Amino acid sequence: MCDDGIKIELRGKHVVLFVVAFLIVAWVIYIPLVKPSLLITQKPIRILEPKPSVTLHDIHYLHSSISSCNVKNSMDIKLAKDLTSNNINGIFCISNEIEENEPMVVADDNQASFWSVDLLGTGVLGIGSATDDNIFVNNGLNSYKVNITTYGNHSLWRLIHDYGFLSEADWSTYDILVLYWYGGGSGSTVELRLESEPGGGFISWYFVDDHQGWKRHVFYLDSPHYAFRAGSKDILHKVRFLSLGYLPFAGVWYVDKVILDRMLGVEVEIDISGLLKTTGIVALYSYNPSTGNFEGIATNYVINQKQYTSISAPLHILDGGRSTLHFGLSADKIMLSLKLPGNGQAIIKFIIEETAYSLDIIYRPYYFVVLLLFLLLIVNGVCFYNDLLQAKKRCSVRIKEARKL
Ligand SMILES: [Ca+2]
Numbered sequence: 001m002c003d004d005g006i007k008i009e010l011r012g013k014h015v016v017l018f019v020v021a022f023l024i025v026a027w028v029i030y031i032p033l034v035k036p037s038l039l040i041t042q043k044p045i046r047i048l049e050p051k052p053s054v055t056l057h058d059i060h061y062l063h064s065s066i067s068s069c070n071v072k073n074s075m076d077i078k079l080a081k082d083l084t085s086n087n088i089n090g091i092f093c094i095s096n097e098i099e100e101n102e103p104m105v106v107a108d109d110n111q112a113s114f115w116s117v118d119l120l121g122t123g124v125l126g127i128g129s130a131t132d133d134n135i136f137v138n139n140g141l142n143s144y145k146v147n148i149t150t151y152g153n154h155s156l157w158r159l160i161h162d163y164g165f166l167s168e169a170d171w172s173t174y175d176i177l178v179l180y181w182y183g184g185g186s187g188s189t190v191e192l193r194l195e196s197e198p199g200g201g202f203i204s205w206y207f208v209d210d211h212q213g214w215k216r217h218v219f220y221l222d223s224p225h226y227a228f229r230a231g232s233k234d235i236l237h238k239v240r241f242l243s244l245g246y247l248p249f250a251g252v253w254y255v256d257k258v259i260l261d262r263m264l265g266v267e268v269e270i271d272i273s274g275l276l277k278t279t280g281i282v283a284l285y286s287y288n289p290s291t292g293n294f295e296g297i298a299t300n301y302v303i304n305q306k307q308y309t310s311i312s313a314p315l316h317i318l319d320g321g322r323s324t325l326h327f328g329l330s331a332d333k334i335m336l337s338l339k340l341p342g343n344g345q346a347i348i349k350f351i352i353e354e355t356a357y358s359l360d361i362i363y364r365p366y367y368f369v370v371l372l373l374f375l376l377l378i379v380n381g382v383c384f385y386n387d388l389l390q391a392k393k394r395c396s397v398r399i400k401e402a403r404k405l
Helices: 004-034 230-237 365-404
Strands: 037-047 053-056 076-082 088-096 106-108 116-132 143-162 177-182 189-194 202-208 213-222 226-228 241-247 250-260 263-273 279-288 293-302 311-318 322-331 333-340 347-356
Touching: 004 202, 004 230, 088 263, 088 333, 106 333, 177 189, 177 311, 189 230, 202 213, 202 230, 202 241, 279 311, 311 347, 333 347
Parallel strands: none
Antiparallel strands: 037 076, 037 263, 053 088, 076 088, 088 347, 106 250, 116 143, 143 241, 143 250, 177 213, 177 250, 189 202, 189 241, 202 226, 263 333, 279 293, 279 347, 311 322, 322 333
16 A cells, blocks of 8 residues: 555656656747747837937837838837847837928929920920929929920930039038929839039939829939949039939929938937846848848947947938948947938847857856756656655555554
8 A cells, every 4th residue: 555655656746747847848949949039128218319300119020121110209129039049139210200401492483494394315205384383282382394295206305404504503511302203103214313514424313203193202412323424422512404304205294392401410329238247249230121131230349348439331211212320339338320311211220149158158048948947857856756765764654553553
């Protein structure tokens, strides 16, 4: 009877030990395979300057390509720890909700006295009419309406403005040119071109006329899509010809407000205090909407330094443009200084990697669970052995008492 009791107790201990070990092993395997990252904490992010017009949106999980952020005020970034690599990462979108920063109007109302229509090549296109229009207006009193017909003998049309010899405009202190275009949905590529002198070099930007209705187009003056025999800086100092169009289609198009503007300087501070035990590396990434990937813009900065180190790097804007970003690090902060155009948005990701592994290894959740498993097995084994001895002792006492009787 006594031996049977020990066997029953032994089987019970085995079952408990097996179930506990199985559950822990299953969890240890499940975490890195199925859920490689875990939310570990939320850290404050502060917009130092300018506070009212810039907002943040924490994205944390970015599953598919996006072209704009669903912006809302969020002052905490959710940080996740990747259990396989041990990296801590955060993603956020920064957005400038003001449309214009320091605008200089190039053309707005009464553009019939600003533009003239120019026809090129040999074909069937001709000018139907080119007038100010007060029905389809995006801004102010009127827009400029161009009606191109098939009753002519040209193949391309464009709008041109000539500032005149010795009256060239200096656009070199501006960052972007913004214009409103009422799309004809022709699917053709529209070219914006700047020239300094007749027959000289030029710089160009392109967009596709694939929409119906008004659309705001932003052109980054520092990075033209094409440059022909010209340095873009030279032309920006001396803009004589402005041309828009080069379209091979008949139809009706509208142009409204054309402005030059400067980008808005934004200062951001991310608190990362307490995330690293000793030293680490921070890598910074910018989301490129044209590829759908994050592209590295800065890395390899040890962050246990007291003073900020800073480098500048290109930043992708979600409208397809590029800006600049200055990146500084200290022991407890990531400092970002960047430029955003009006209505501009950018998605930034940062990864913090712990570089000191010696003692820190036991703090990692994955290894901590493995360690816990071994501790539980040892404790269970000791308890089981102890119980076995106690049971045998009780058994021998009972046998002795039975013999006495
Ligand atoms: Ca207008």
